[in-house]
Amino acid sequence: MTDAHQYANDCMLLRRRPSGLPTLDCFEAFVQPLAPLAAGKVRCQTLYLSLDPYIRSVIAGNHMGHGIEPGEVIPGETVARIVDSNCSDWPIGTLVRCDGGWQHFSDHTAEDLHPLPPGLLHPSLALSVLGMPGLTAFAGIHRLAQVTVGDTVVIPAAVGGVGAMAGQLARLAGAKTIAITSGQKKRQIALEQLGYSACIDRDQDDVATVLAAEAPEGVSVYFDLVGDPLLTTVSQQLAIGGRIVLCGLMGDYNGIQKTTGPPPGLWIGKRATVKGLVVYDFEHERSDFEQAYIPLVRDGVIQTNEEFHVGLACAPEAFCRLMRGENTGKVVVQLAVSEQGV
Numbered sequence: 001m002t003d004a005h006q007y008a009n010d011c012m013l014l015r016r017r018p019s020g021l022p023t024l025d026c027f028e029a030f031v032q033p034l035a036p037l038a039a040g041k042v043r044c045q046t047l048y049l050s051l052d053p054y055i056r057s058v059i060a061g062n063h064m065g066h067g068i069e070p071g072e073v074i075p076g077e078t079v080a081r082i083v084d085s086n087c088s089d090w091p092i093g094t095l096v097r098c099d100g101g102w103q104h105f106s107d108h109t110a111e112d113l114h115p116l117p118p119g120l121l122h123p124s125l126a127l128s129v130l131g132m133p134g135l136t137a138f139a140g141i142h143r144l145a146q147v148t149v150g151d152t153v154v155i156p157a158a159v160g161g162v163g164a165m166a167g168q169l170a171r172l173a174g175a176k177t178i179a180i181t182s183g184q185k186k187r188q189i190a191l192e193q194l195g196y197s198a199c200i201d202r203d204q205d206d207v208a209t210v211l212a213a214e215a216p217e218g219v220s221v222y223f224d225l226v227g228d229p230l231l232t233t234v235s236q237q238l239a240i241g242g243r244i245v246l247c248g249l250m251g252d253y254n255g256i257q258k259t260t261g262p263p264p265g266l267w268i269g270k271r272a273t274v275k276g277l278v279v280y281d282f283e284h285e286r287s288d289f290e291q292a293y294i295p296l297v298r299d300g301v302i303q304t305n306e307e308f309h310v311g312l313a314c315a316p317e318a319f320c321r322l323m324r325g326e327n328t329g330k331v332v333v334q335l336a337v338s339e340q341g342v
């Protein structure tokens, strides 16, 4: 380890809580001194930082009862390299997944570290298609909705971290998959790269009209990542016995709207099943999920869709773009290059 690692740590702090869409002045770059590594601790250098919508709730102070205060380092899941270790089980040079946050160096106890699964094409995949967003898609499509041959599955935010994997899992299960997204570039990714059968532009198309044409028998599964107005629009075209997985409220996180959903009578009439998904409940399945899907990603059966940014200084703008819905894939920031060169 070099001296620089021992004395300085570039970080990104929360300067003020956002009101509405997050803006660059919510964040502040800061250099913190690094103390010598404590006994029993491991020092990690961040290679890749995951930017996720839930961080909007964390910096607002209310993510599932938790949050951070202004002046604190923004949290975030990372892939990192161990650069110093007082823990014999975790030698220098090991690549790990941890909650390193928006900073170059973070210190952890052994329990906070997860080894990267063998066979990954690229370490950043442990944060995207083979990481938390991929596991979320797996839980929604297979465990909760139990998608099968003949289903018609509708997925909003269709090319993002969760949506890109969900669409592919549903297609591989034999379903017809309908993407809802925005803009020509994302339409192209949805149809040509991710293999959706059809794509609806939530800004340009009349969603209800196009959906009725694409799903004349009704929607059997809606994997909701965004909330209203799409939740209500799609629920109105649910098939009898339709399944809805409630997973995210992208439209609500900036505090500009509050999803209420359709009148419950609509779901009653459709004999619908509505389930809420929290990915933490499926953590025990992560290892089986990795082993099952690493080969499919390696063989190109499942496509990856990551949007890379380089340098910690890019993180605030990349996060603001994500919360404006402008990202075109799972958002990952590269902070350093590993010794393996990736």
Ligand SMILES: NC(=O)c1ccc[n+]([C@@H]2O[C@H](COP(=O)([O-])OP(=O)(O)OC[C@H]3O[C@@H](n4cnc5c(N)ncnc54)[C@H](OP(=O)(O)O)[C@@H]3O)[C@@H](O)[C@H]2O)c1
Binding pocket: 052, 053, 054, 132, 133, 136, 156, 157, 158, 159, 160, 161, 162, 163, 180, 181, 182, 186, 202, 225, 226, 230, 246, 247, 248, 249, 250, 251, 252, 277, 278, 279, 280, 322, 323, 324, 325, 326, 327, 328, 329, 330, 331
């Ligand atoms: N419950 C859980 O355990 C869990 C775990 C992981 C993620 N999630 C949730 O899953 C959702 C997707 O997360 P992600 O990381 O994969 O993000 P993402 O899809 O990569 O990015 C968000 C996307 O949402 C869409 N969007 C933004 N504002 C919207 C609006 N007002 N109405 C409709 N769509 C909007 C945009 O896509 P288009 O332009 O293509 O529409 C945007 O690119 C989020 O709600 C997240 O909180 C939940």
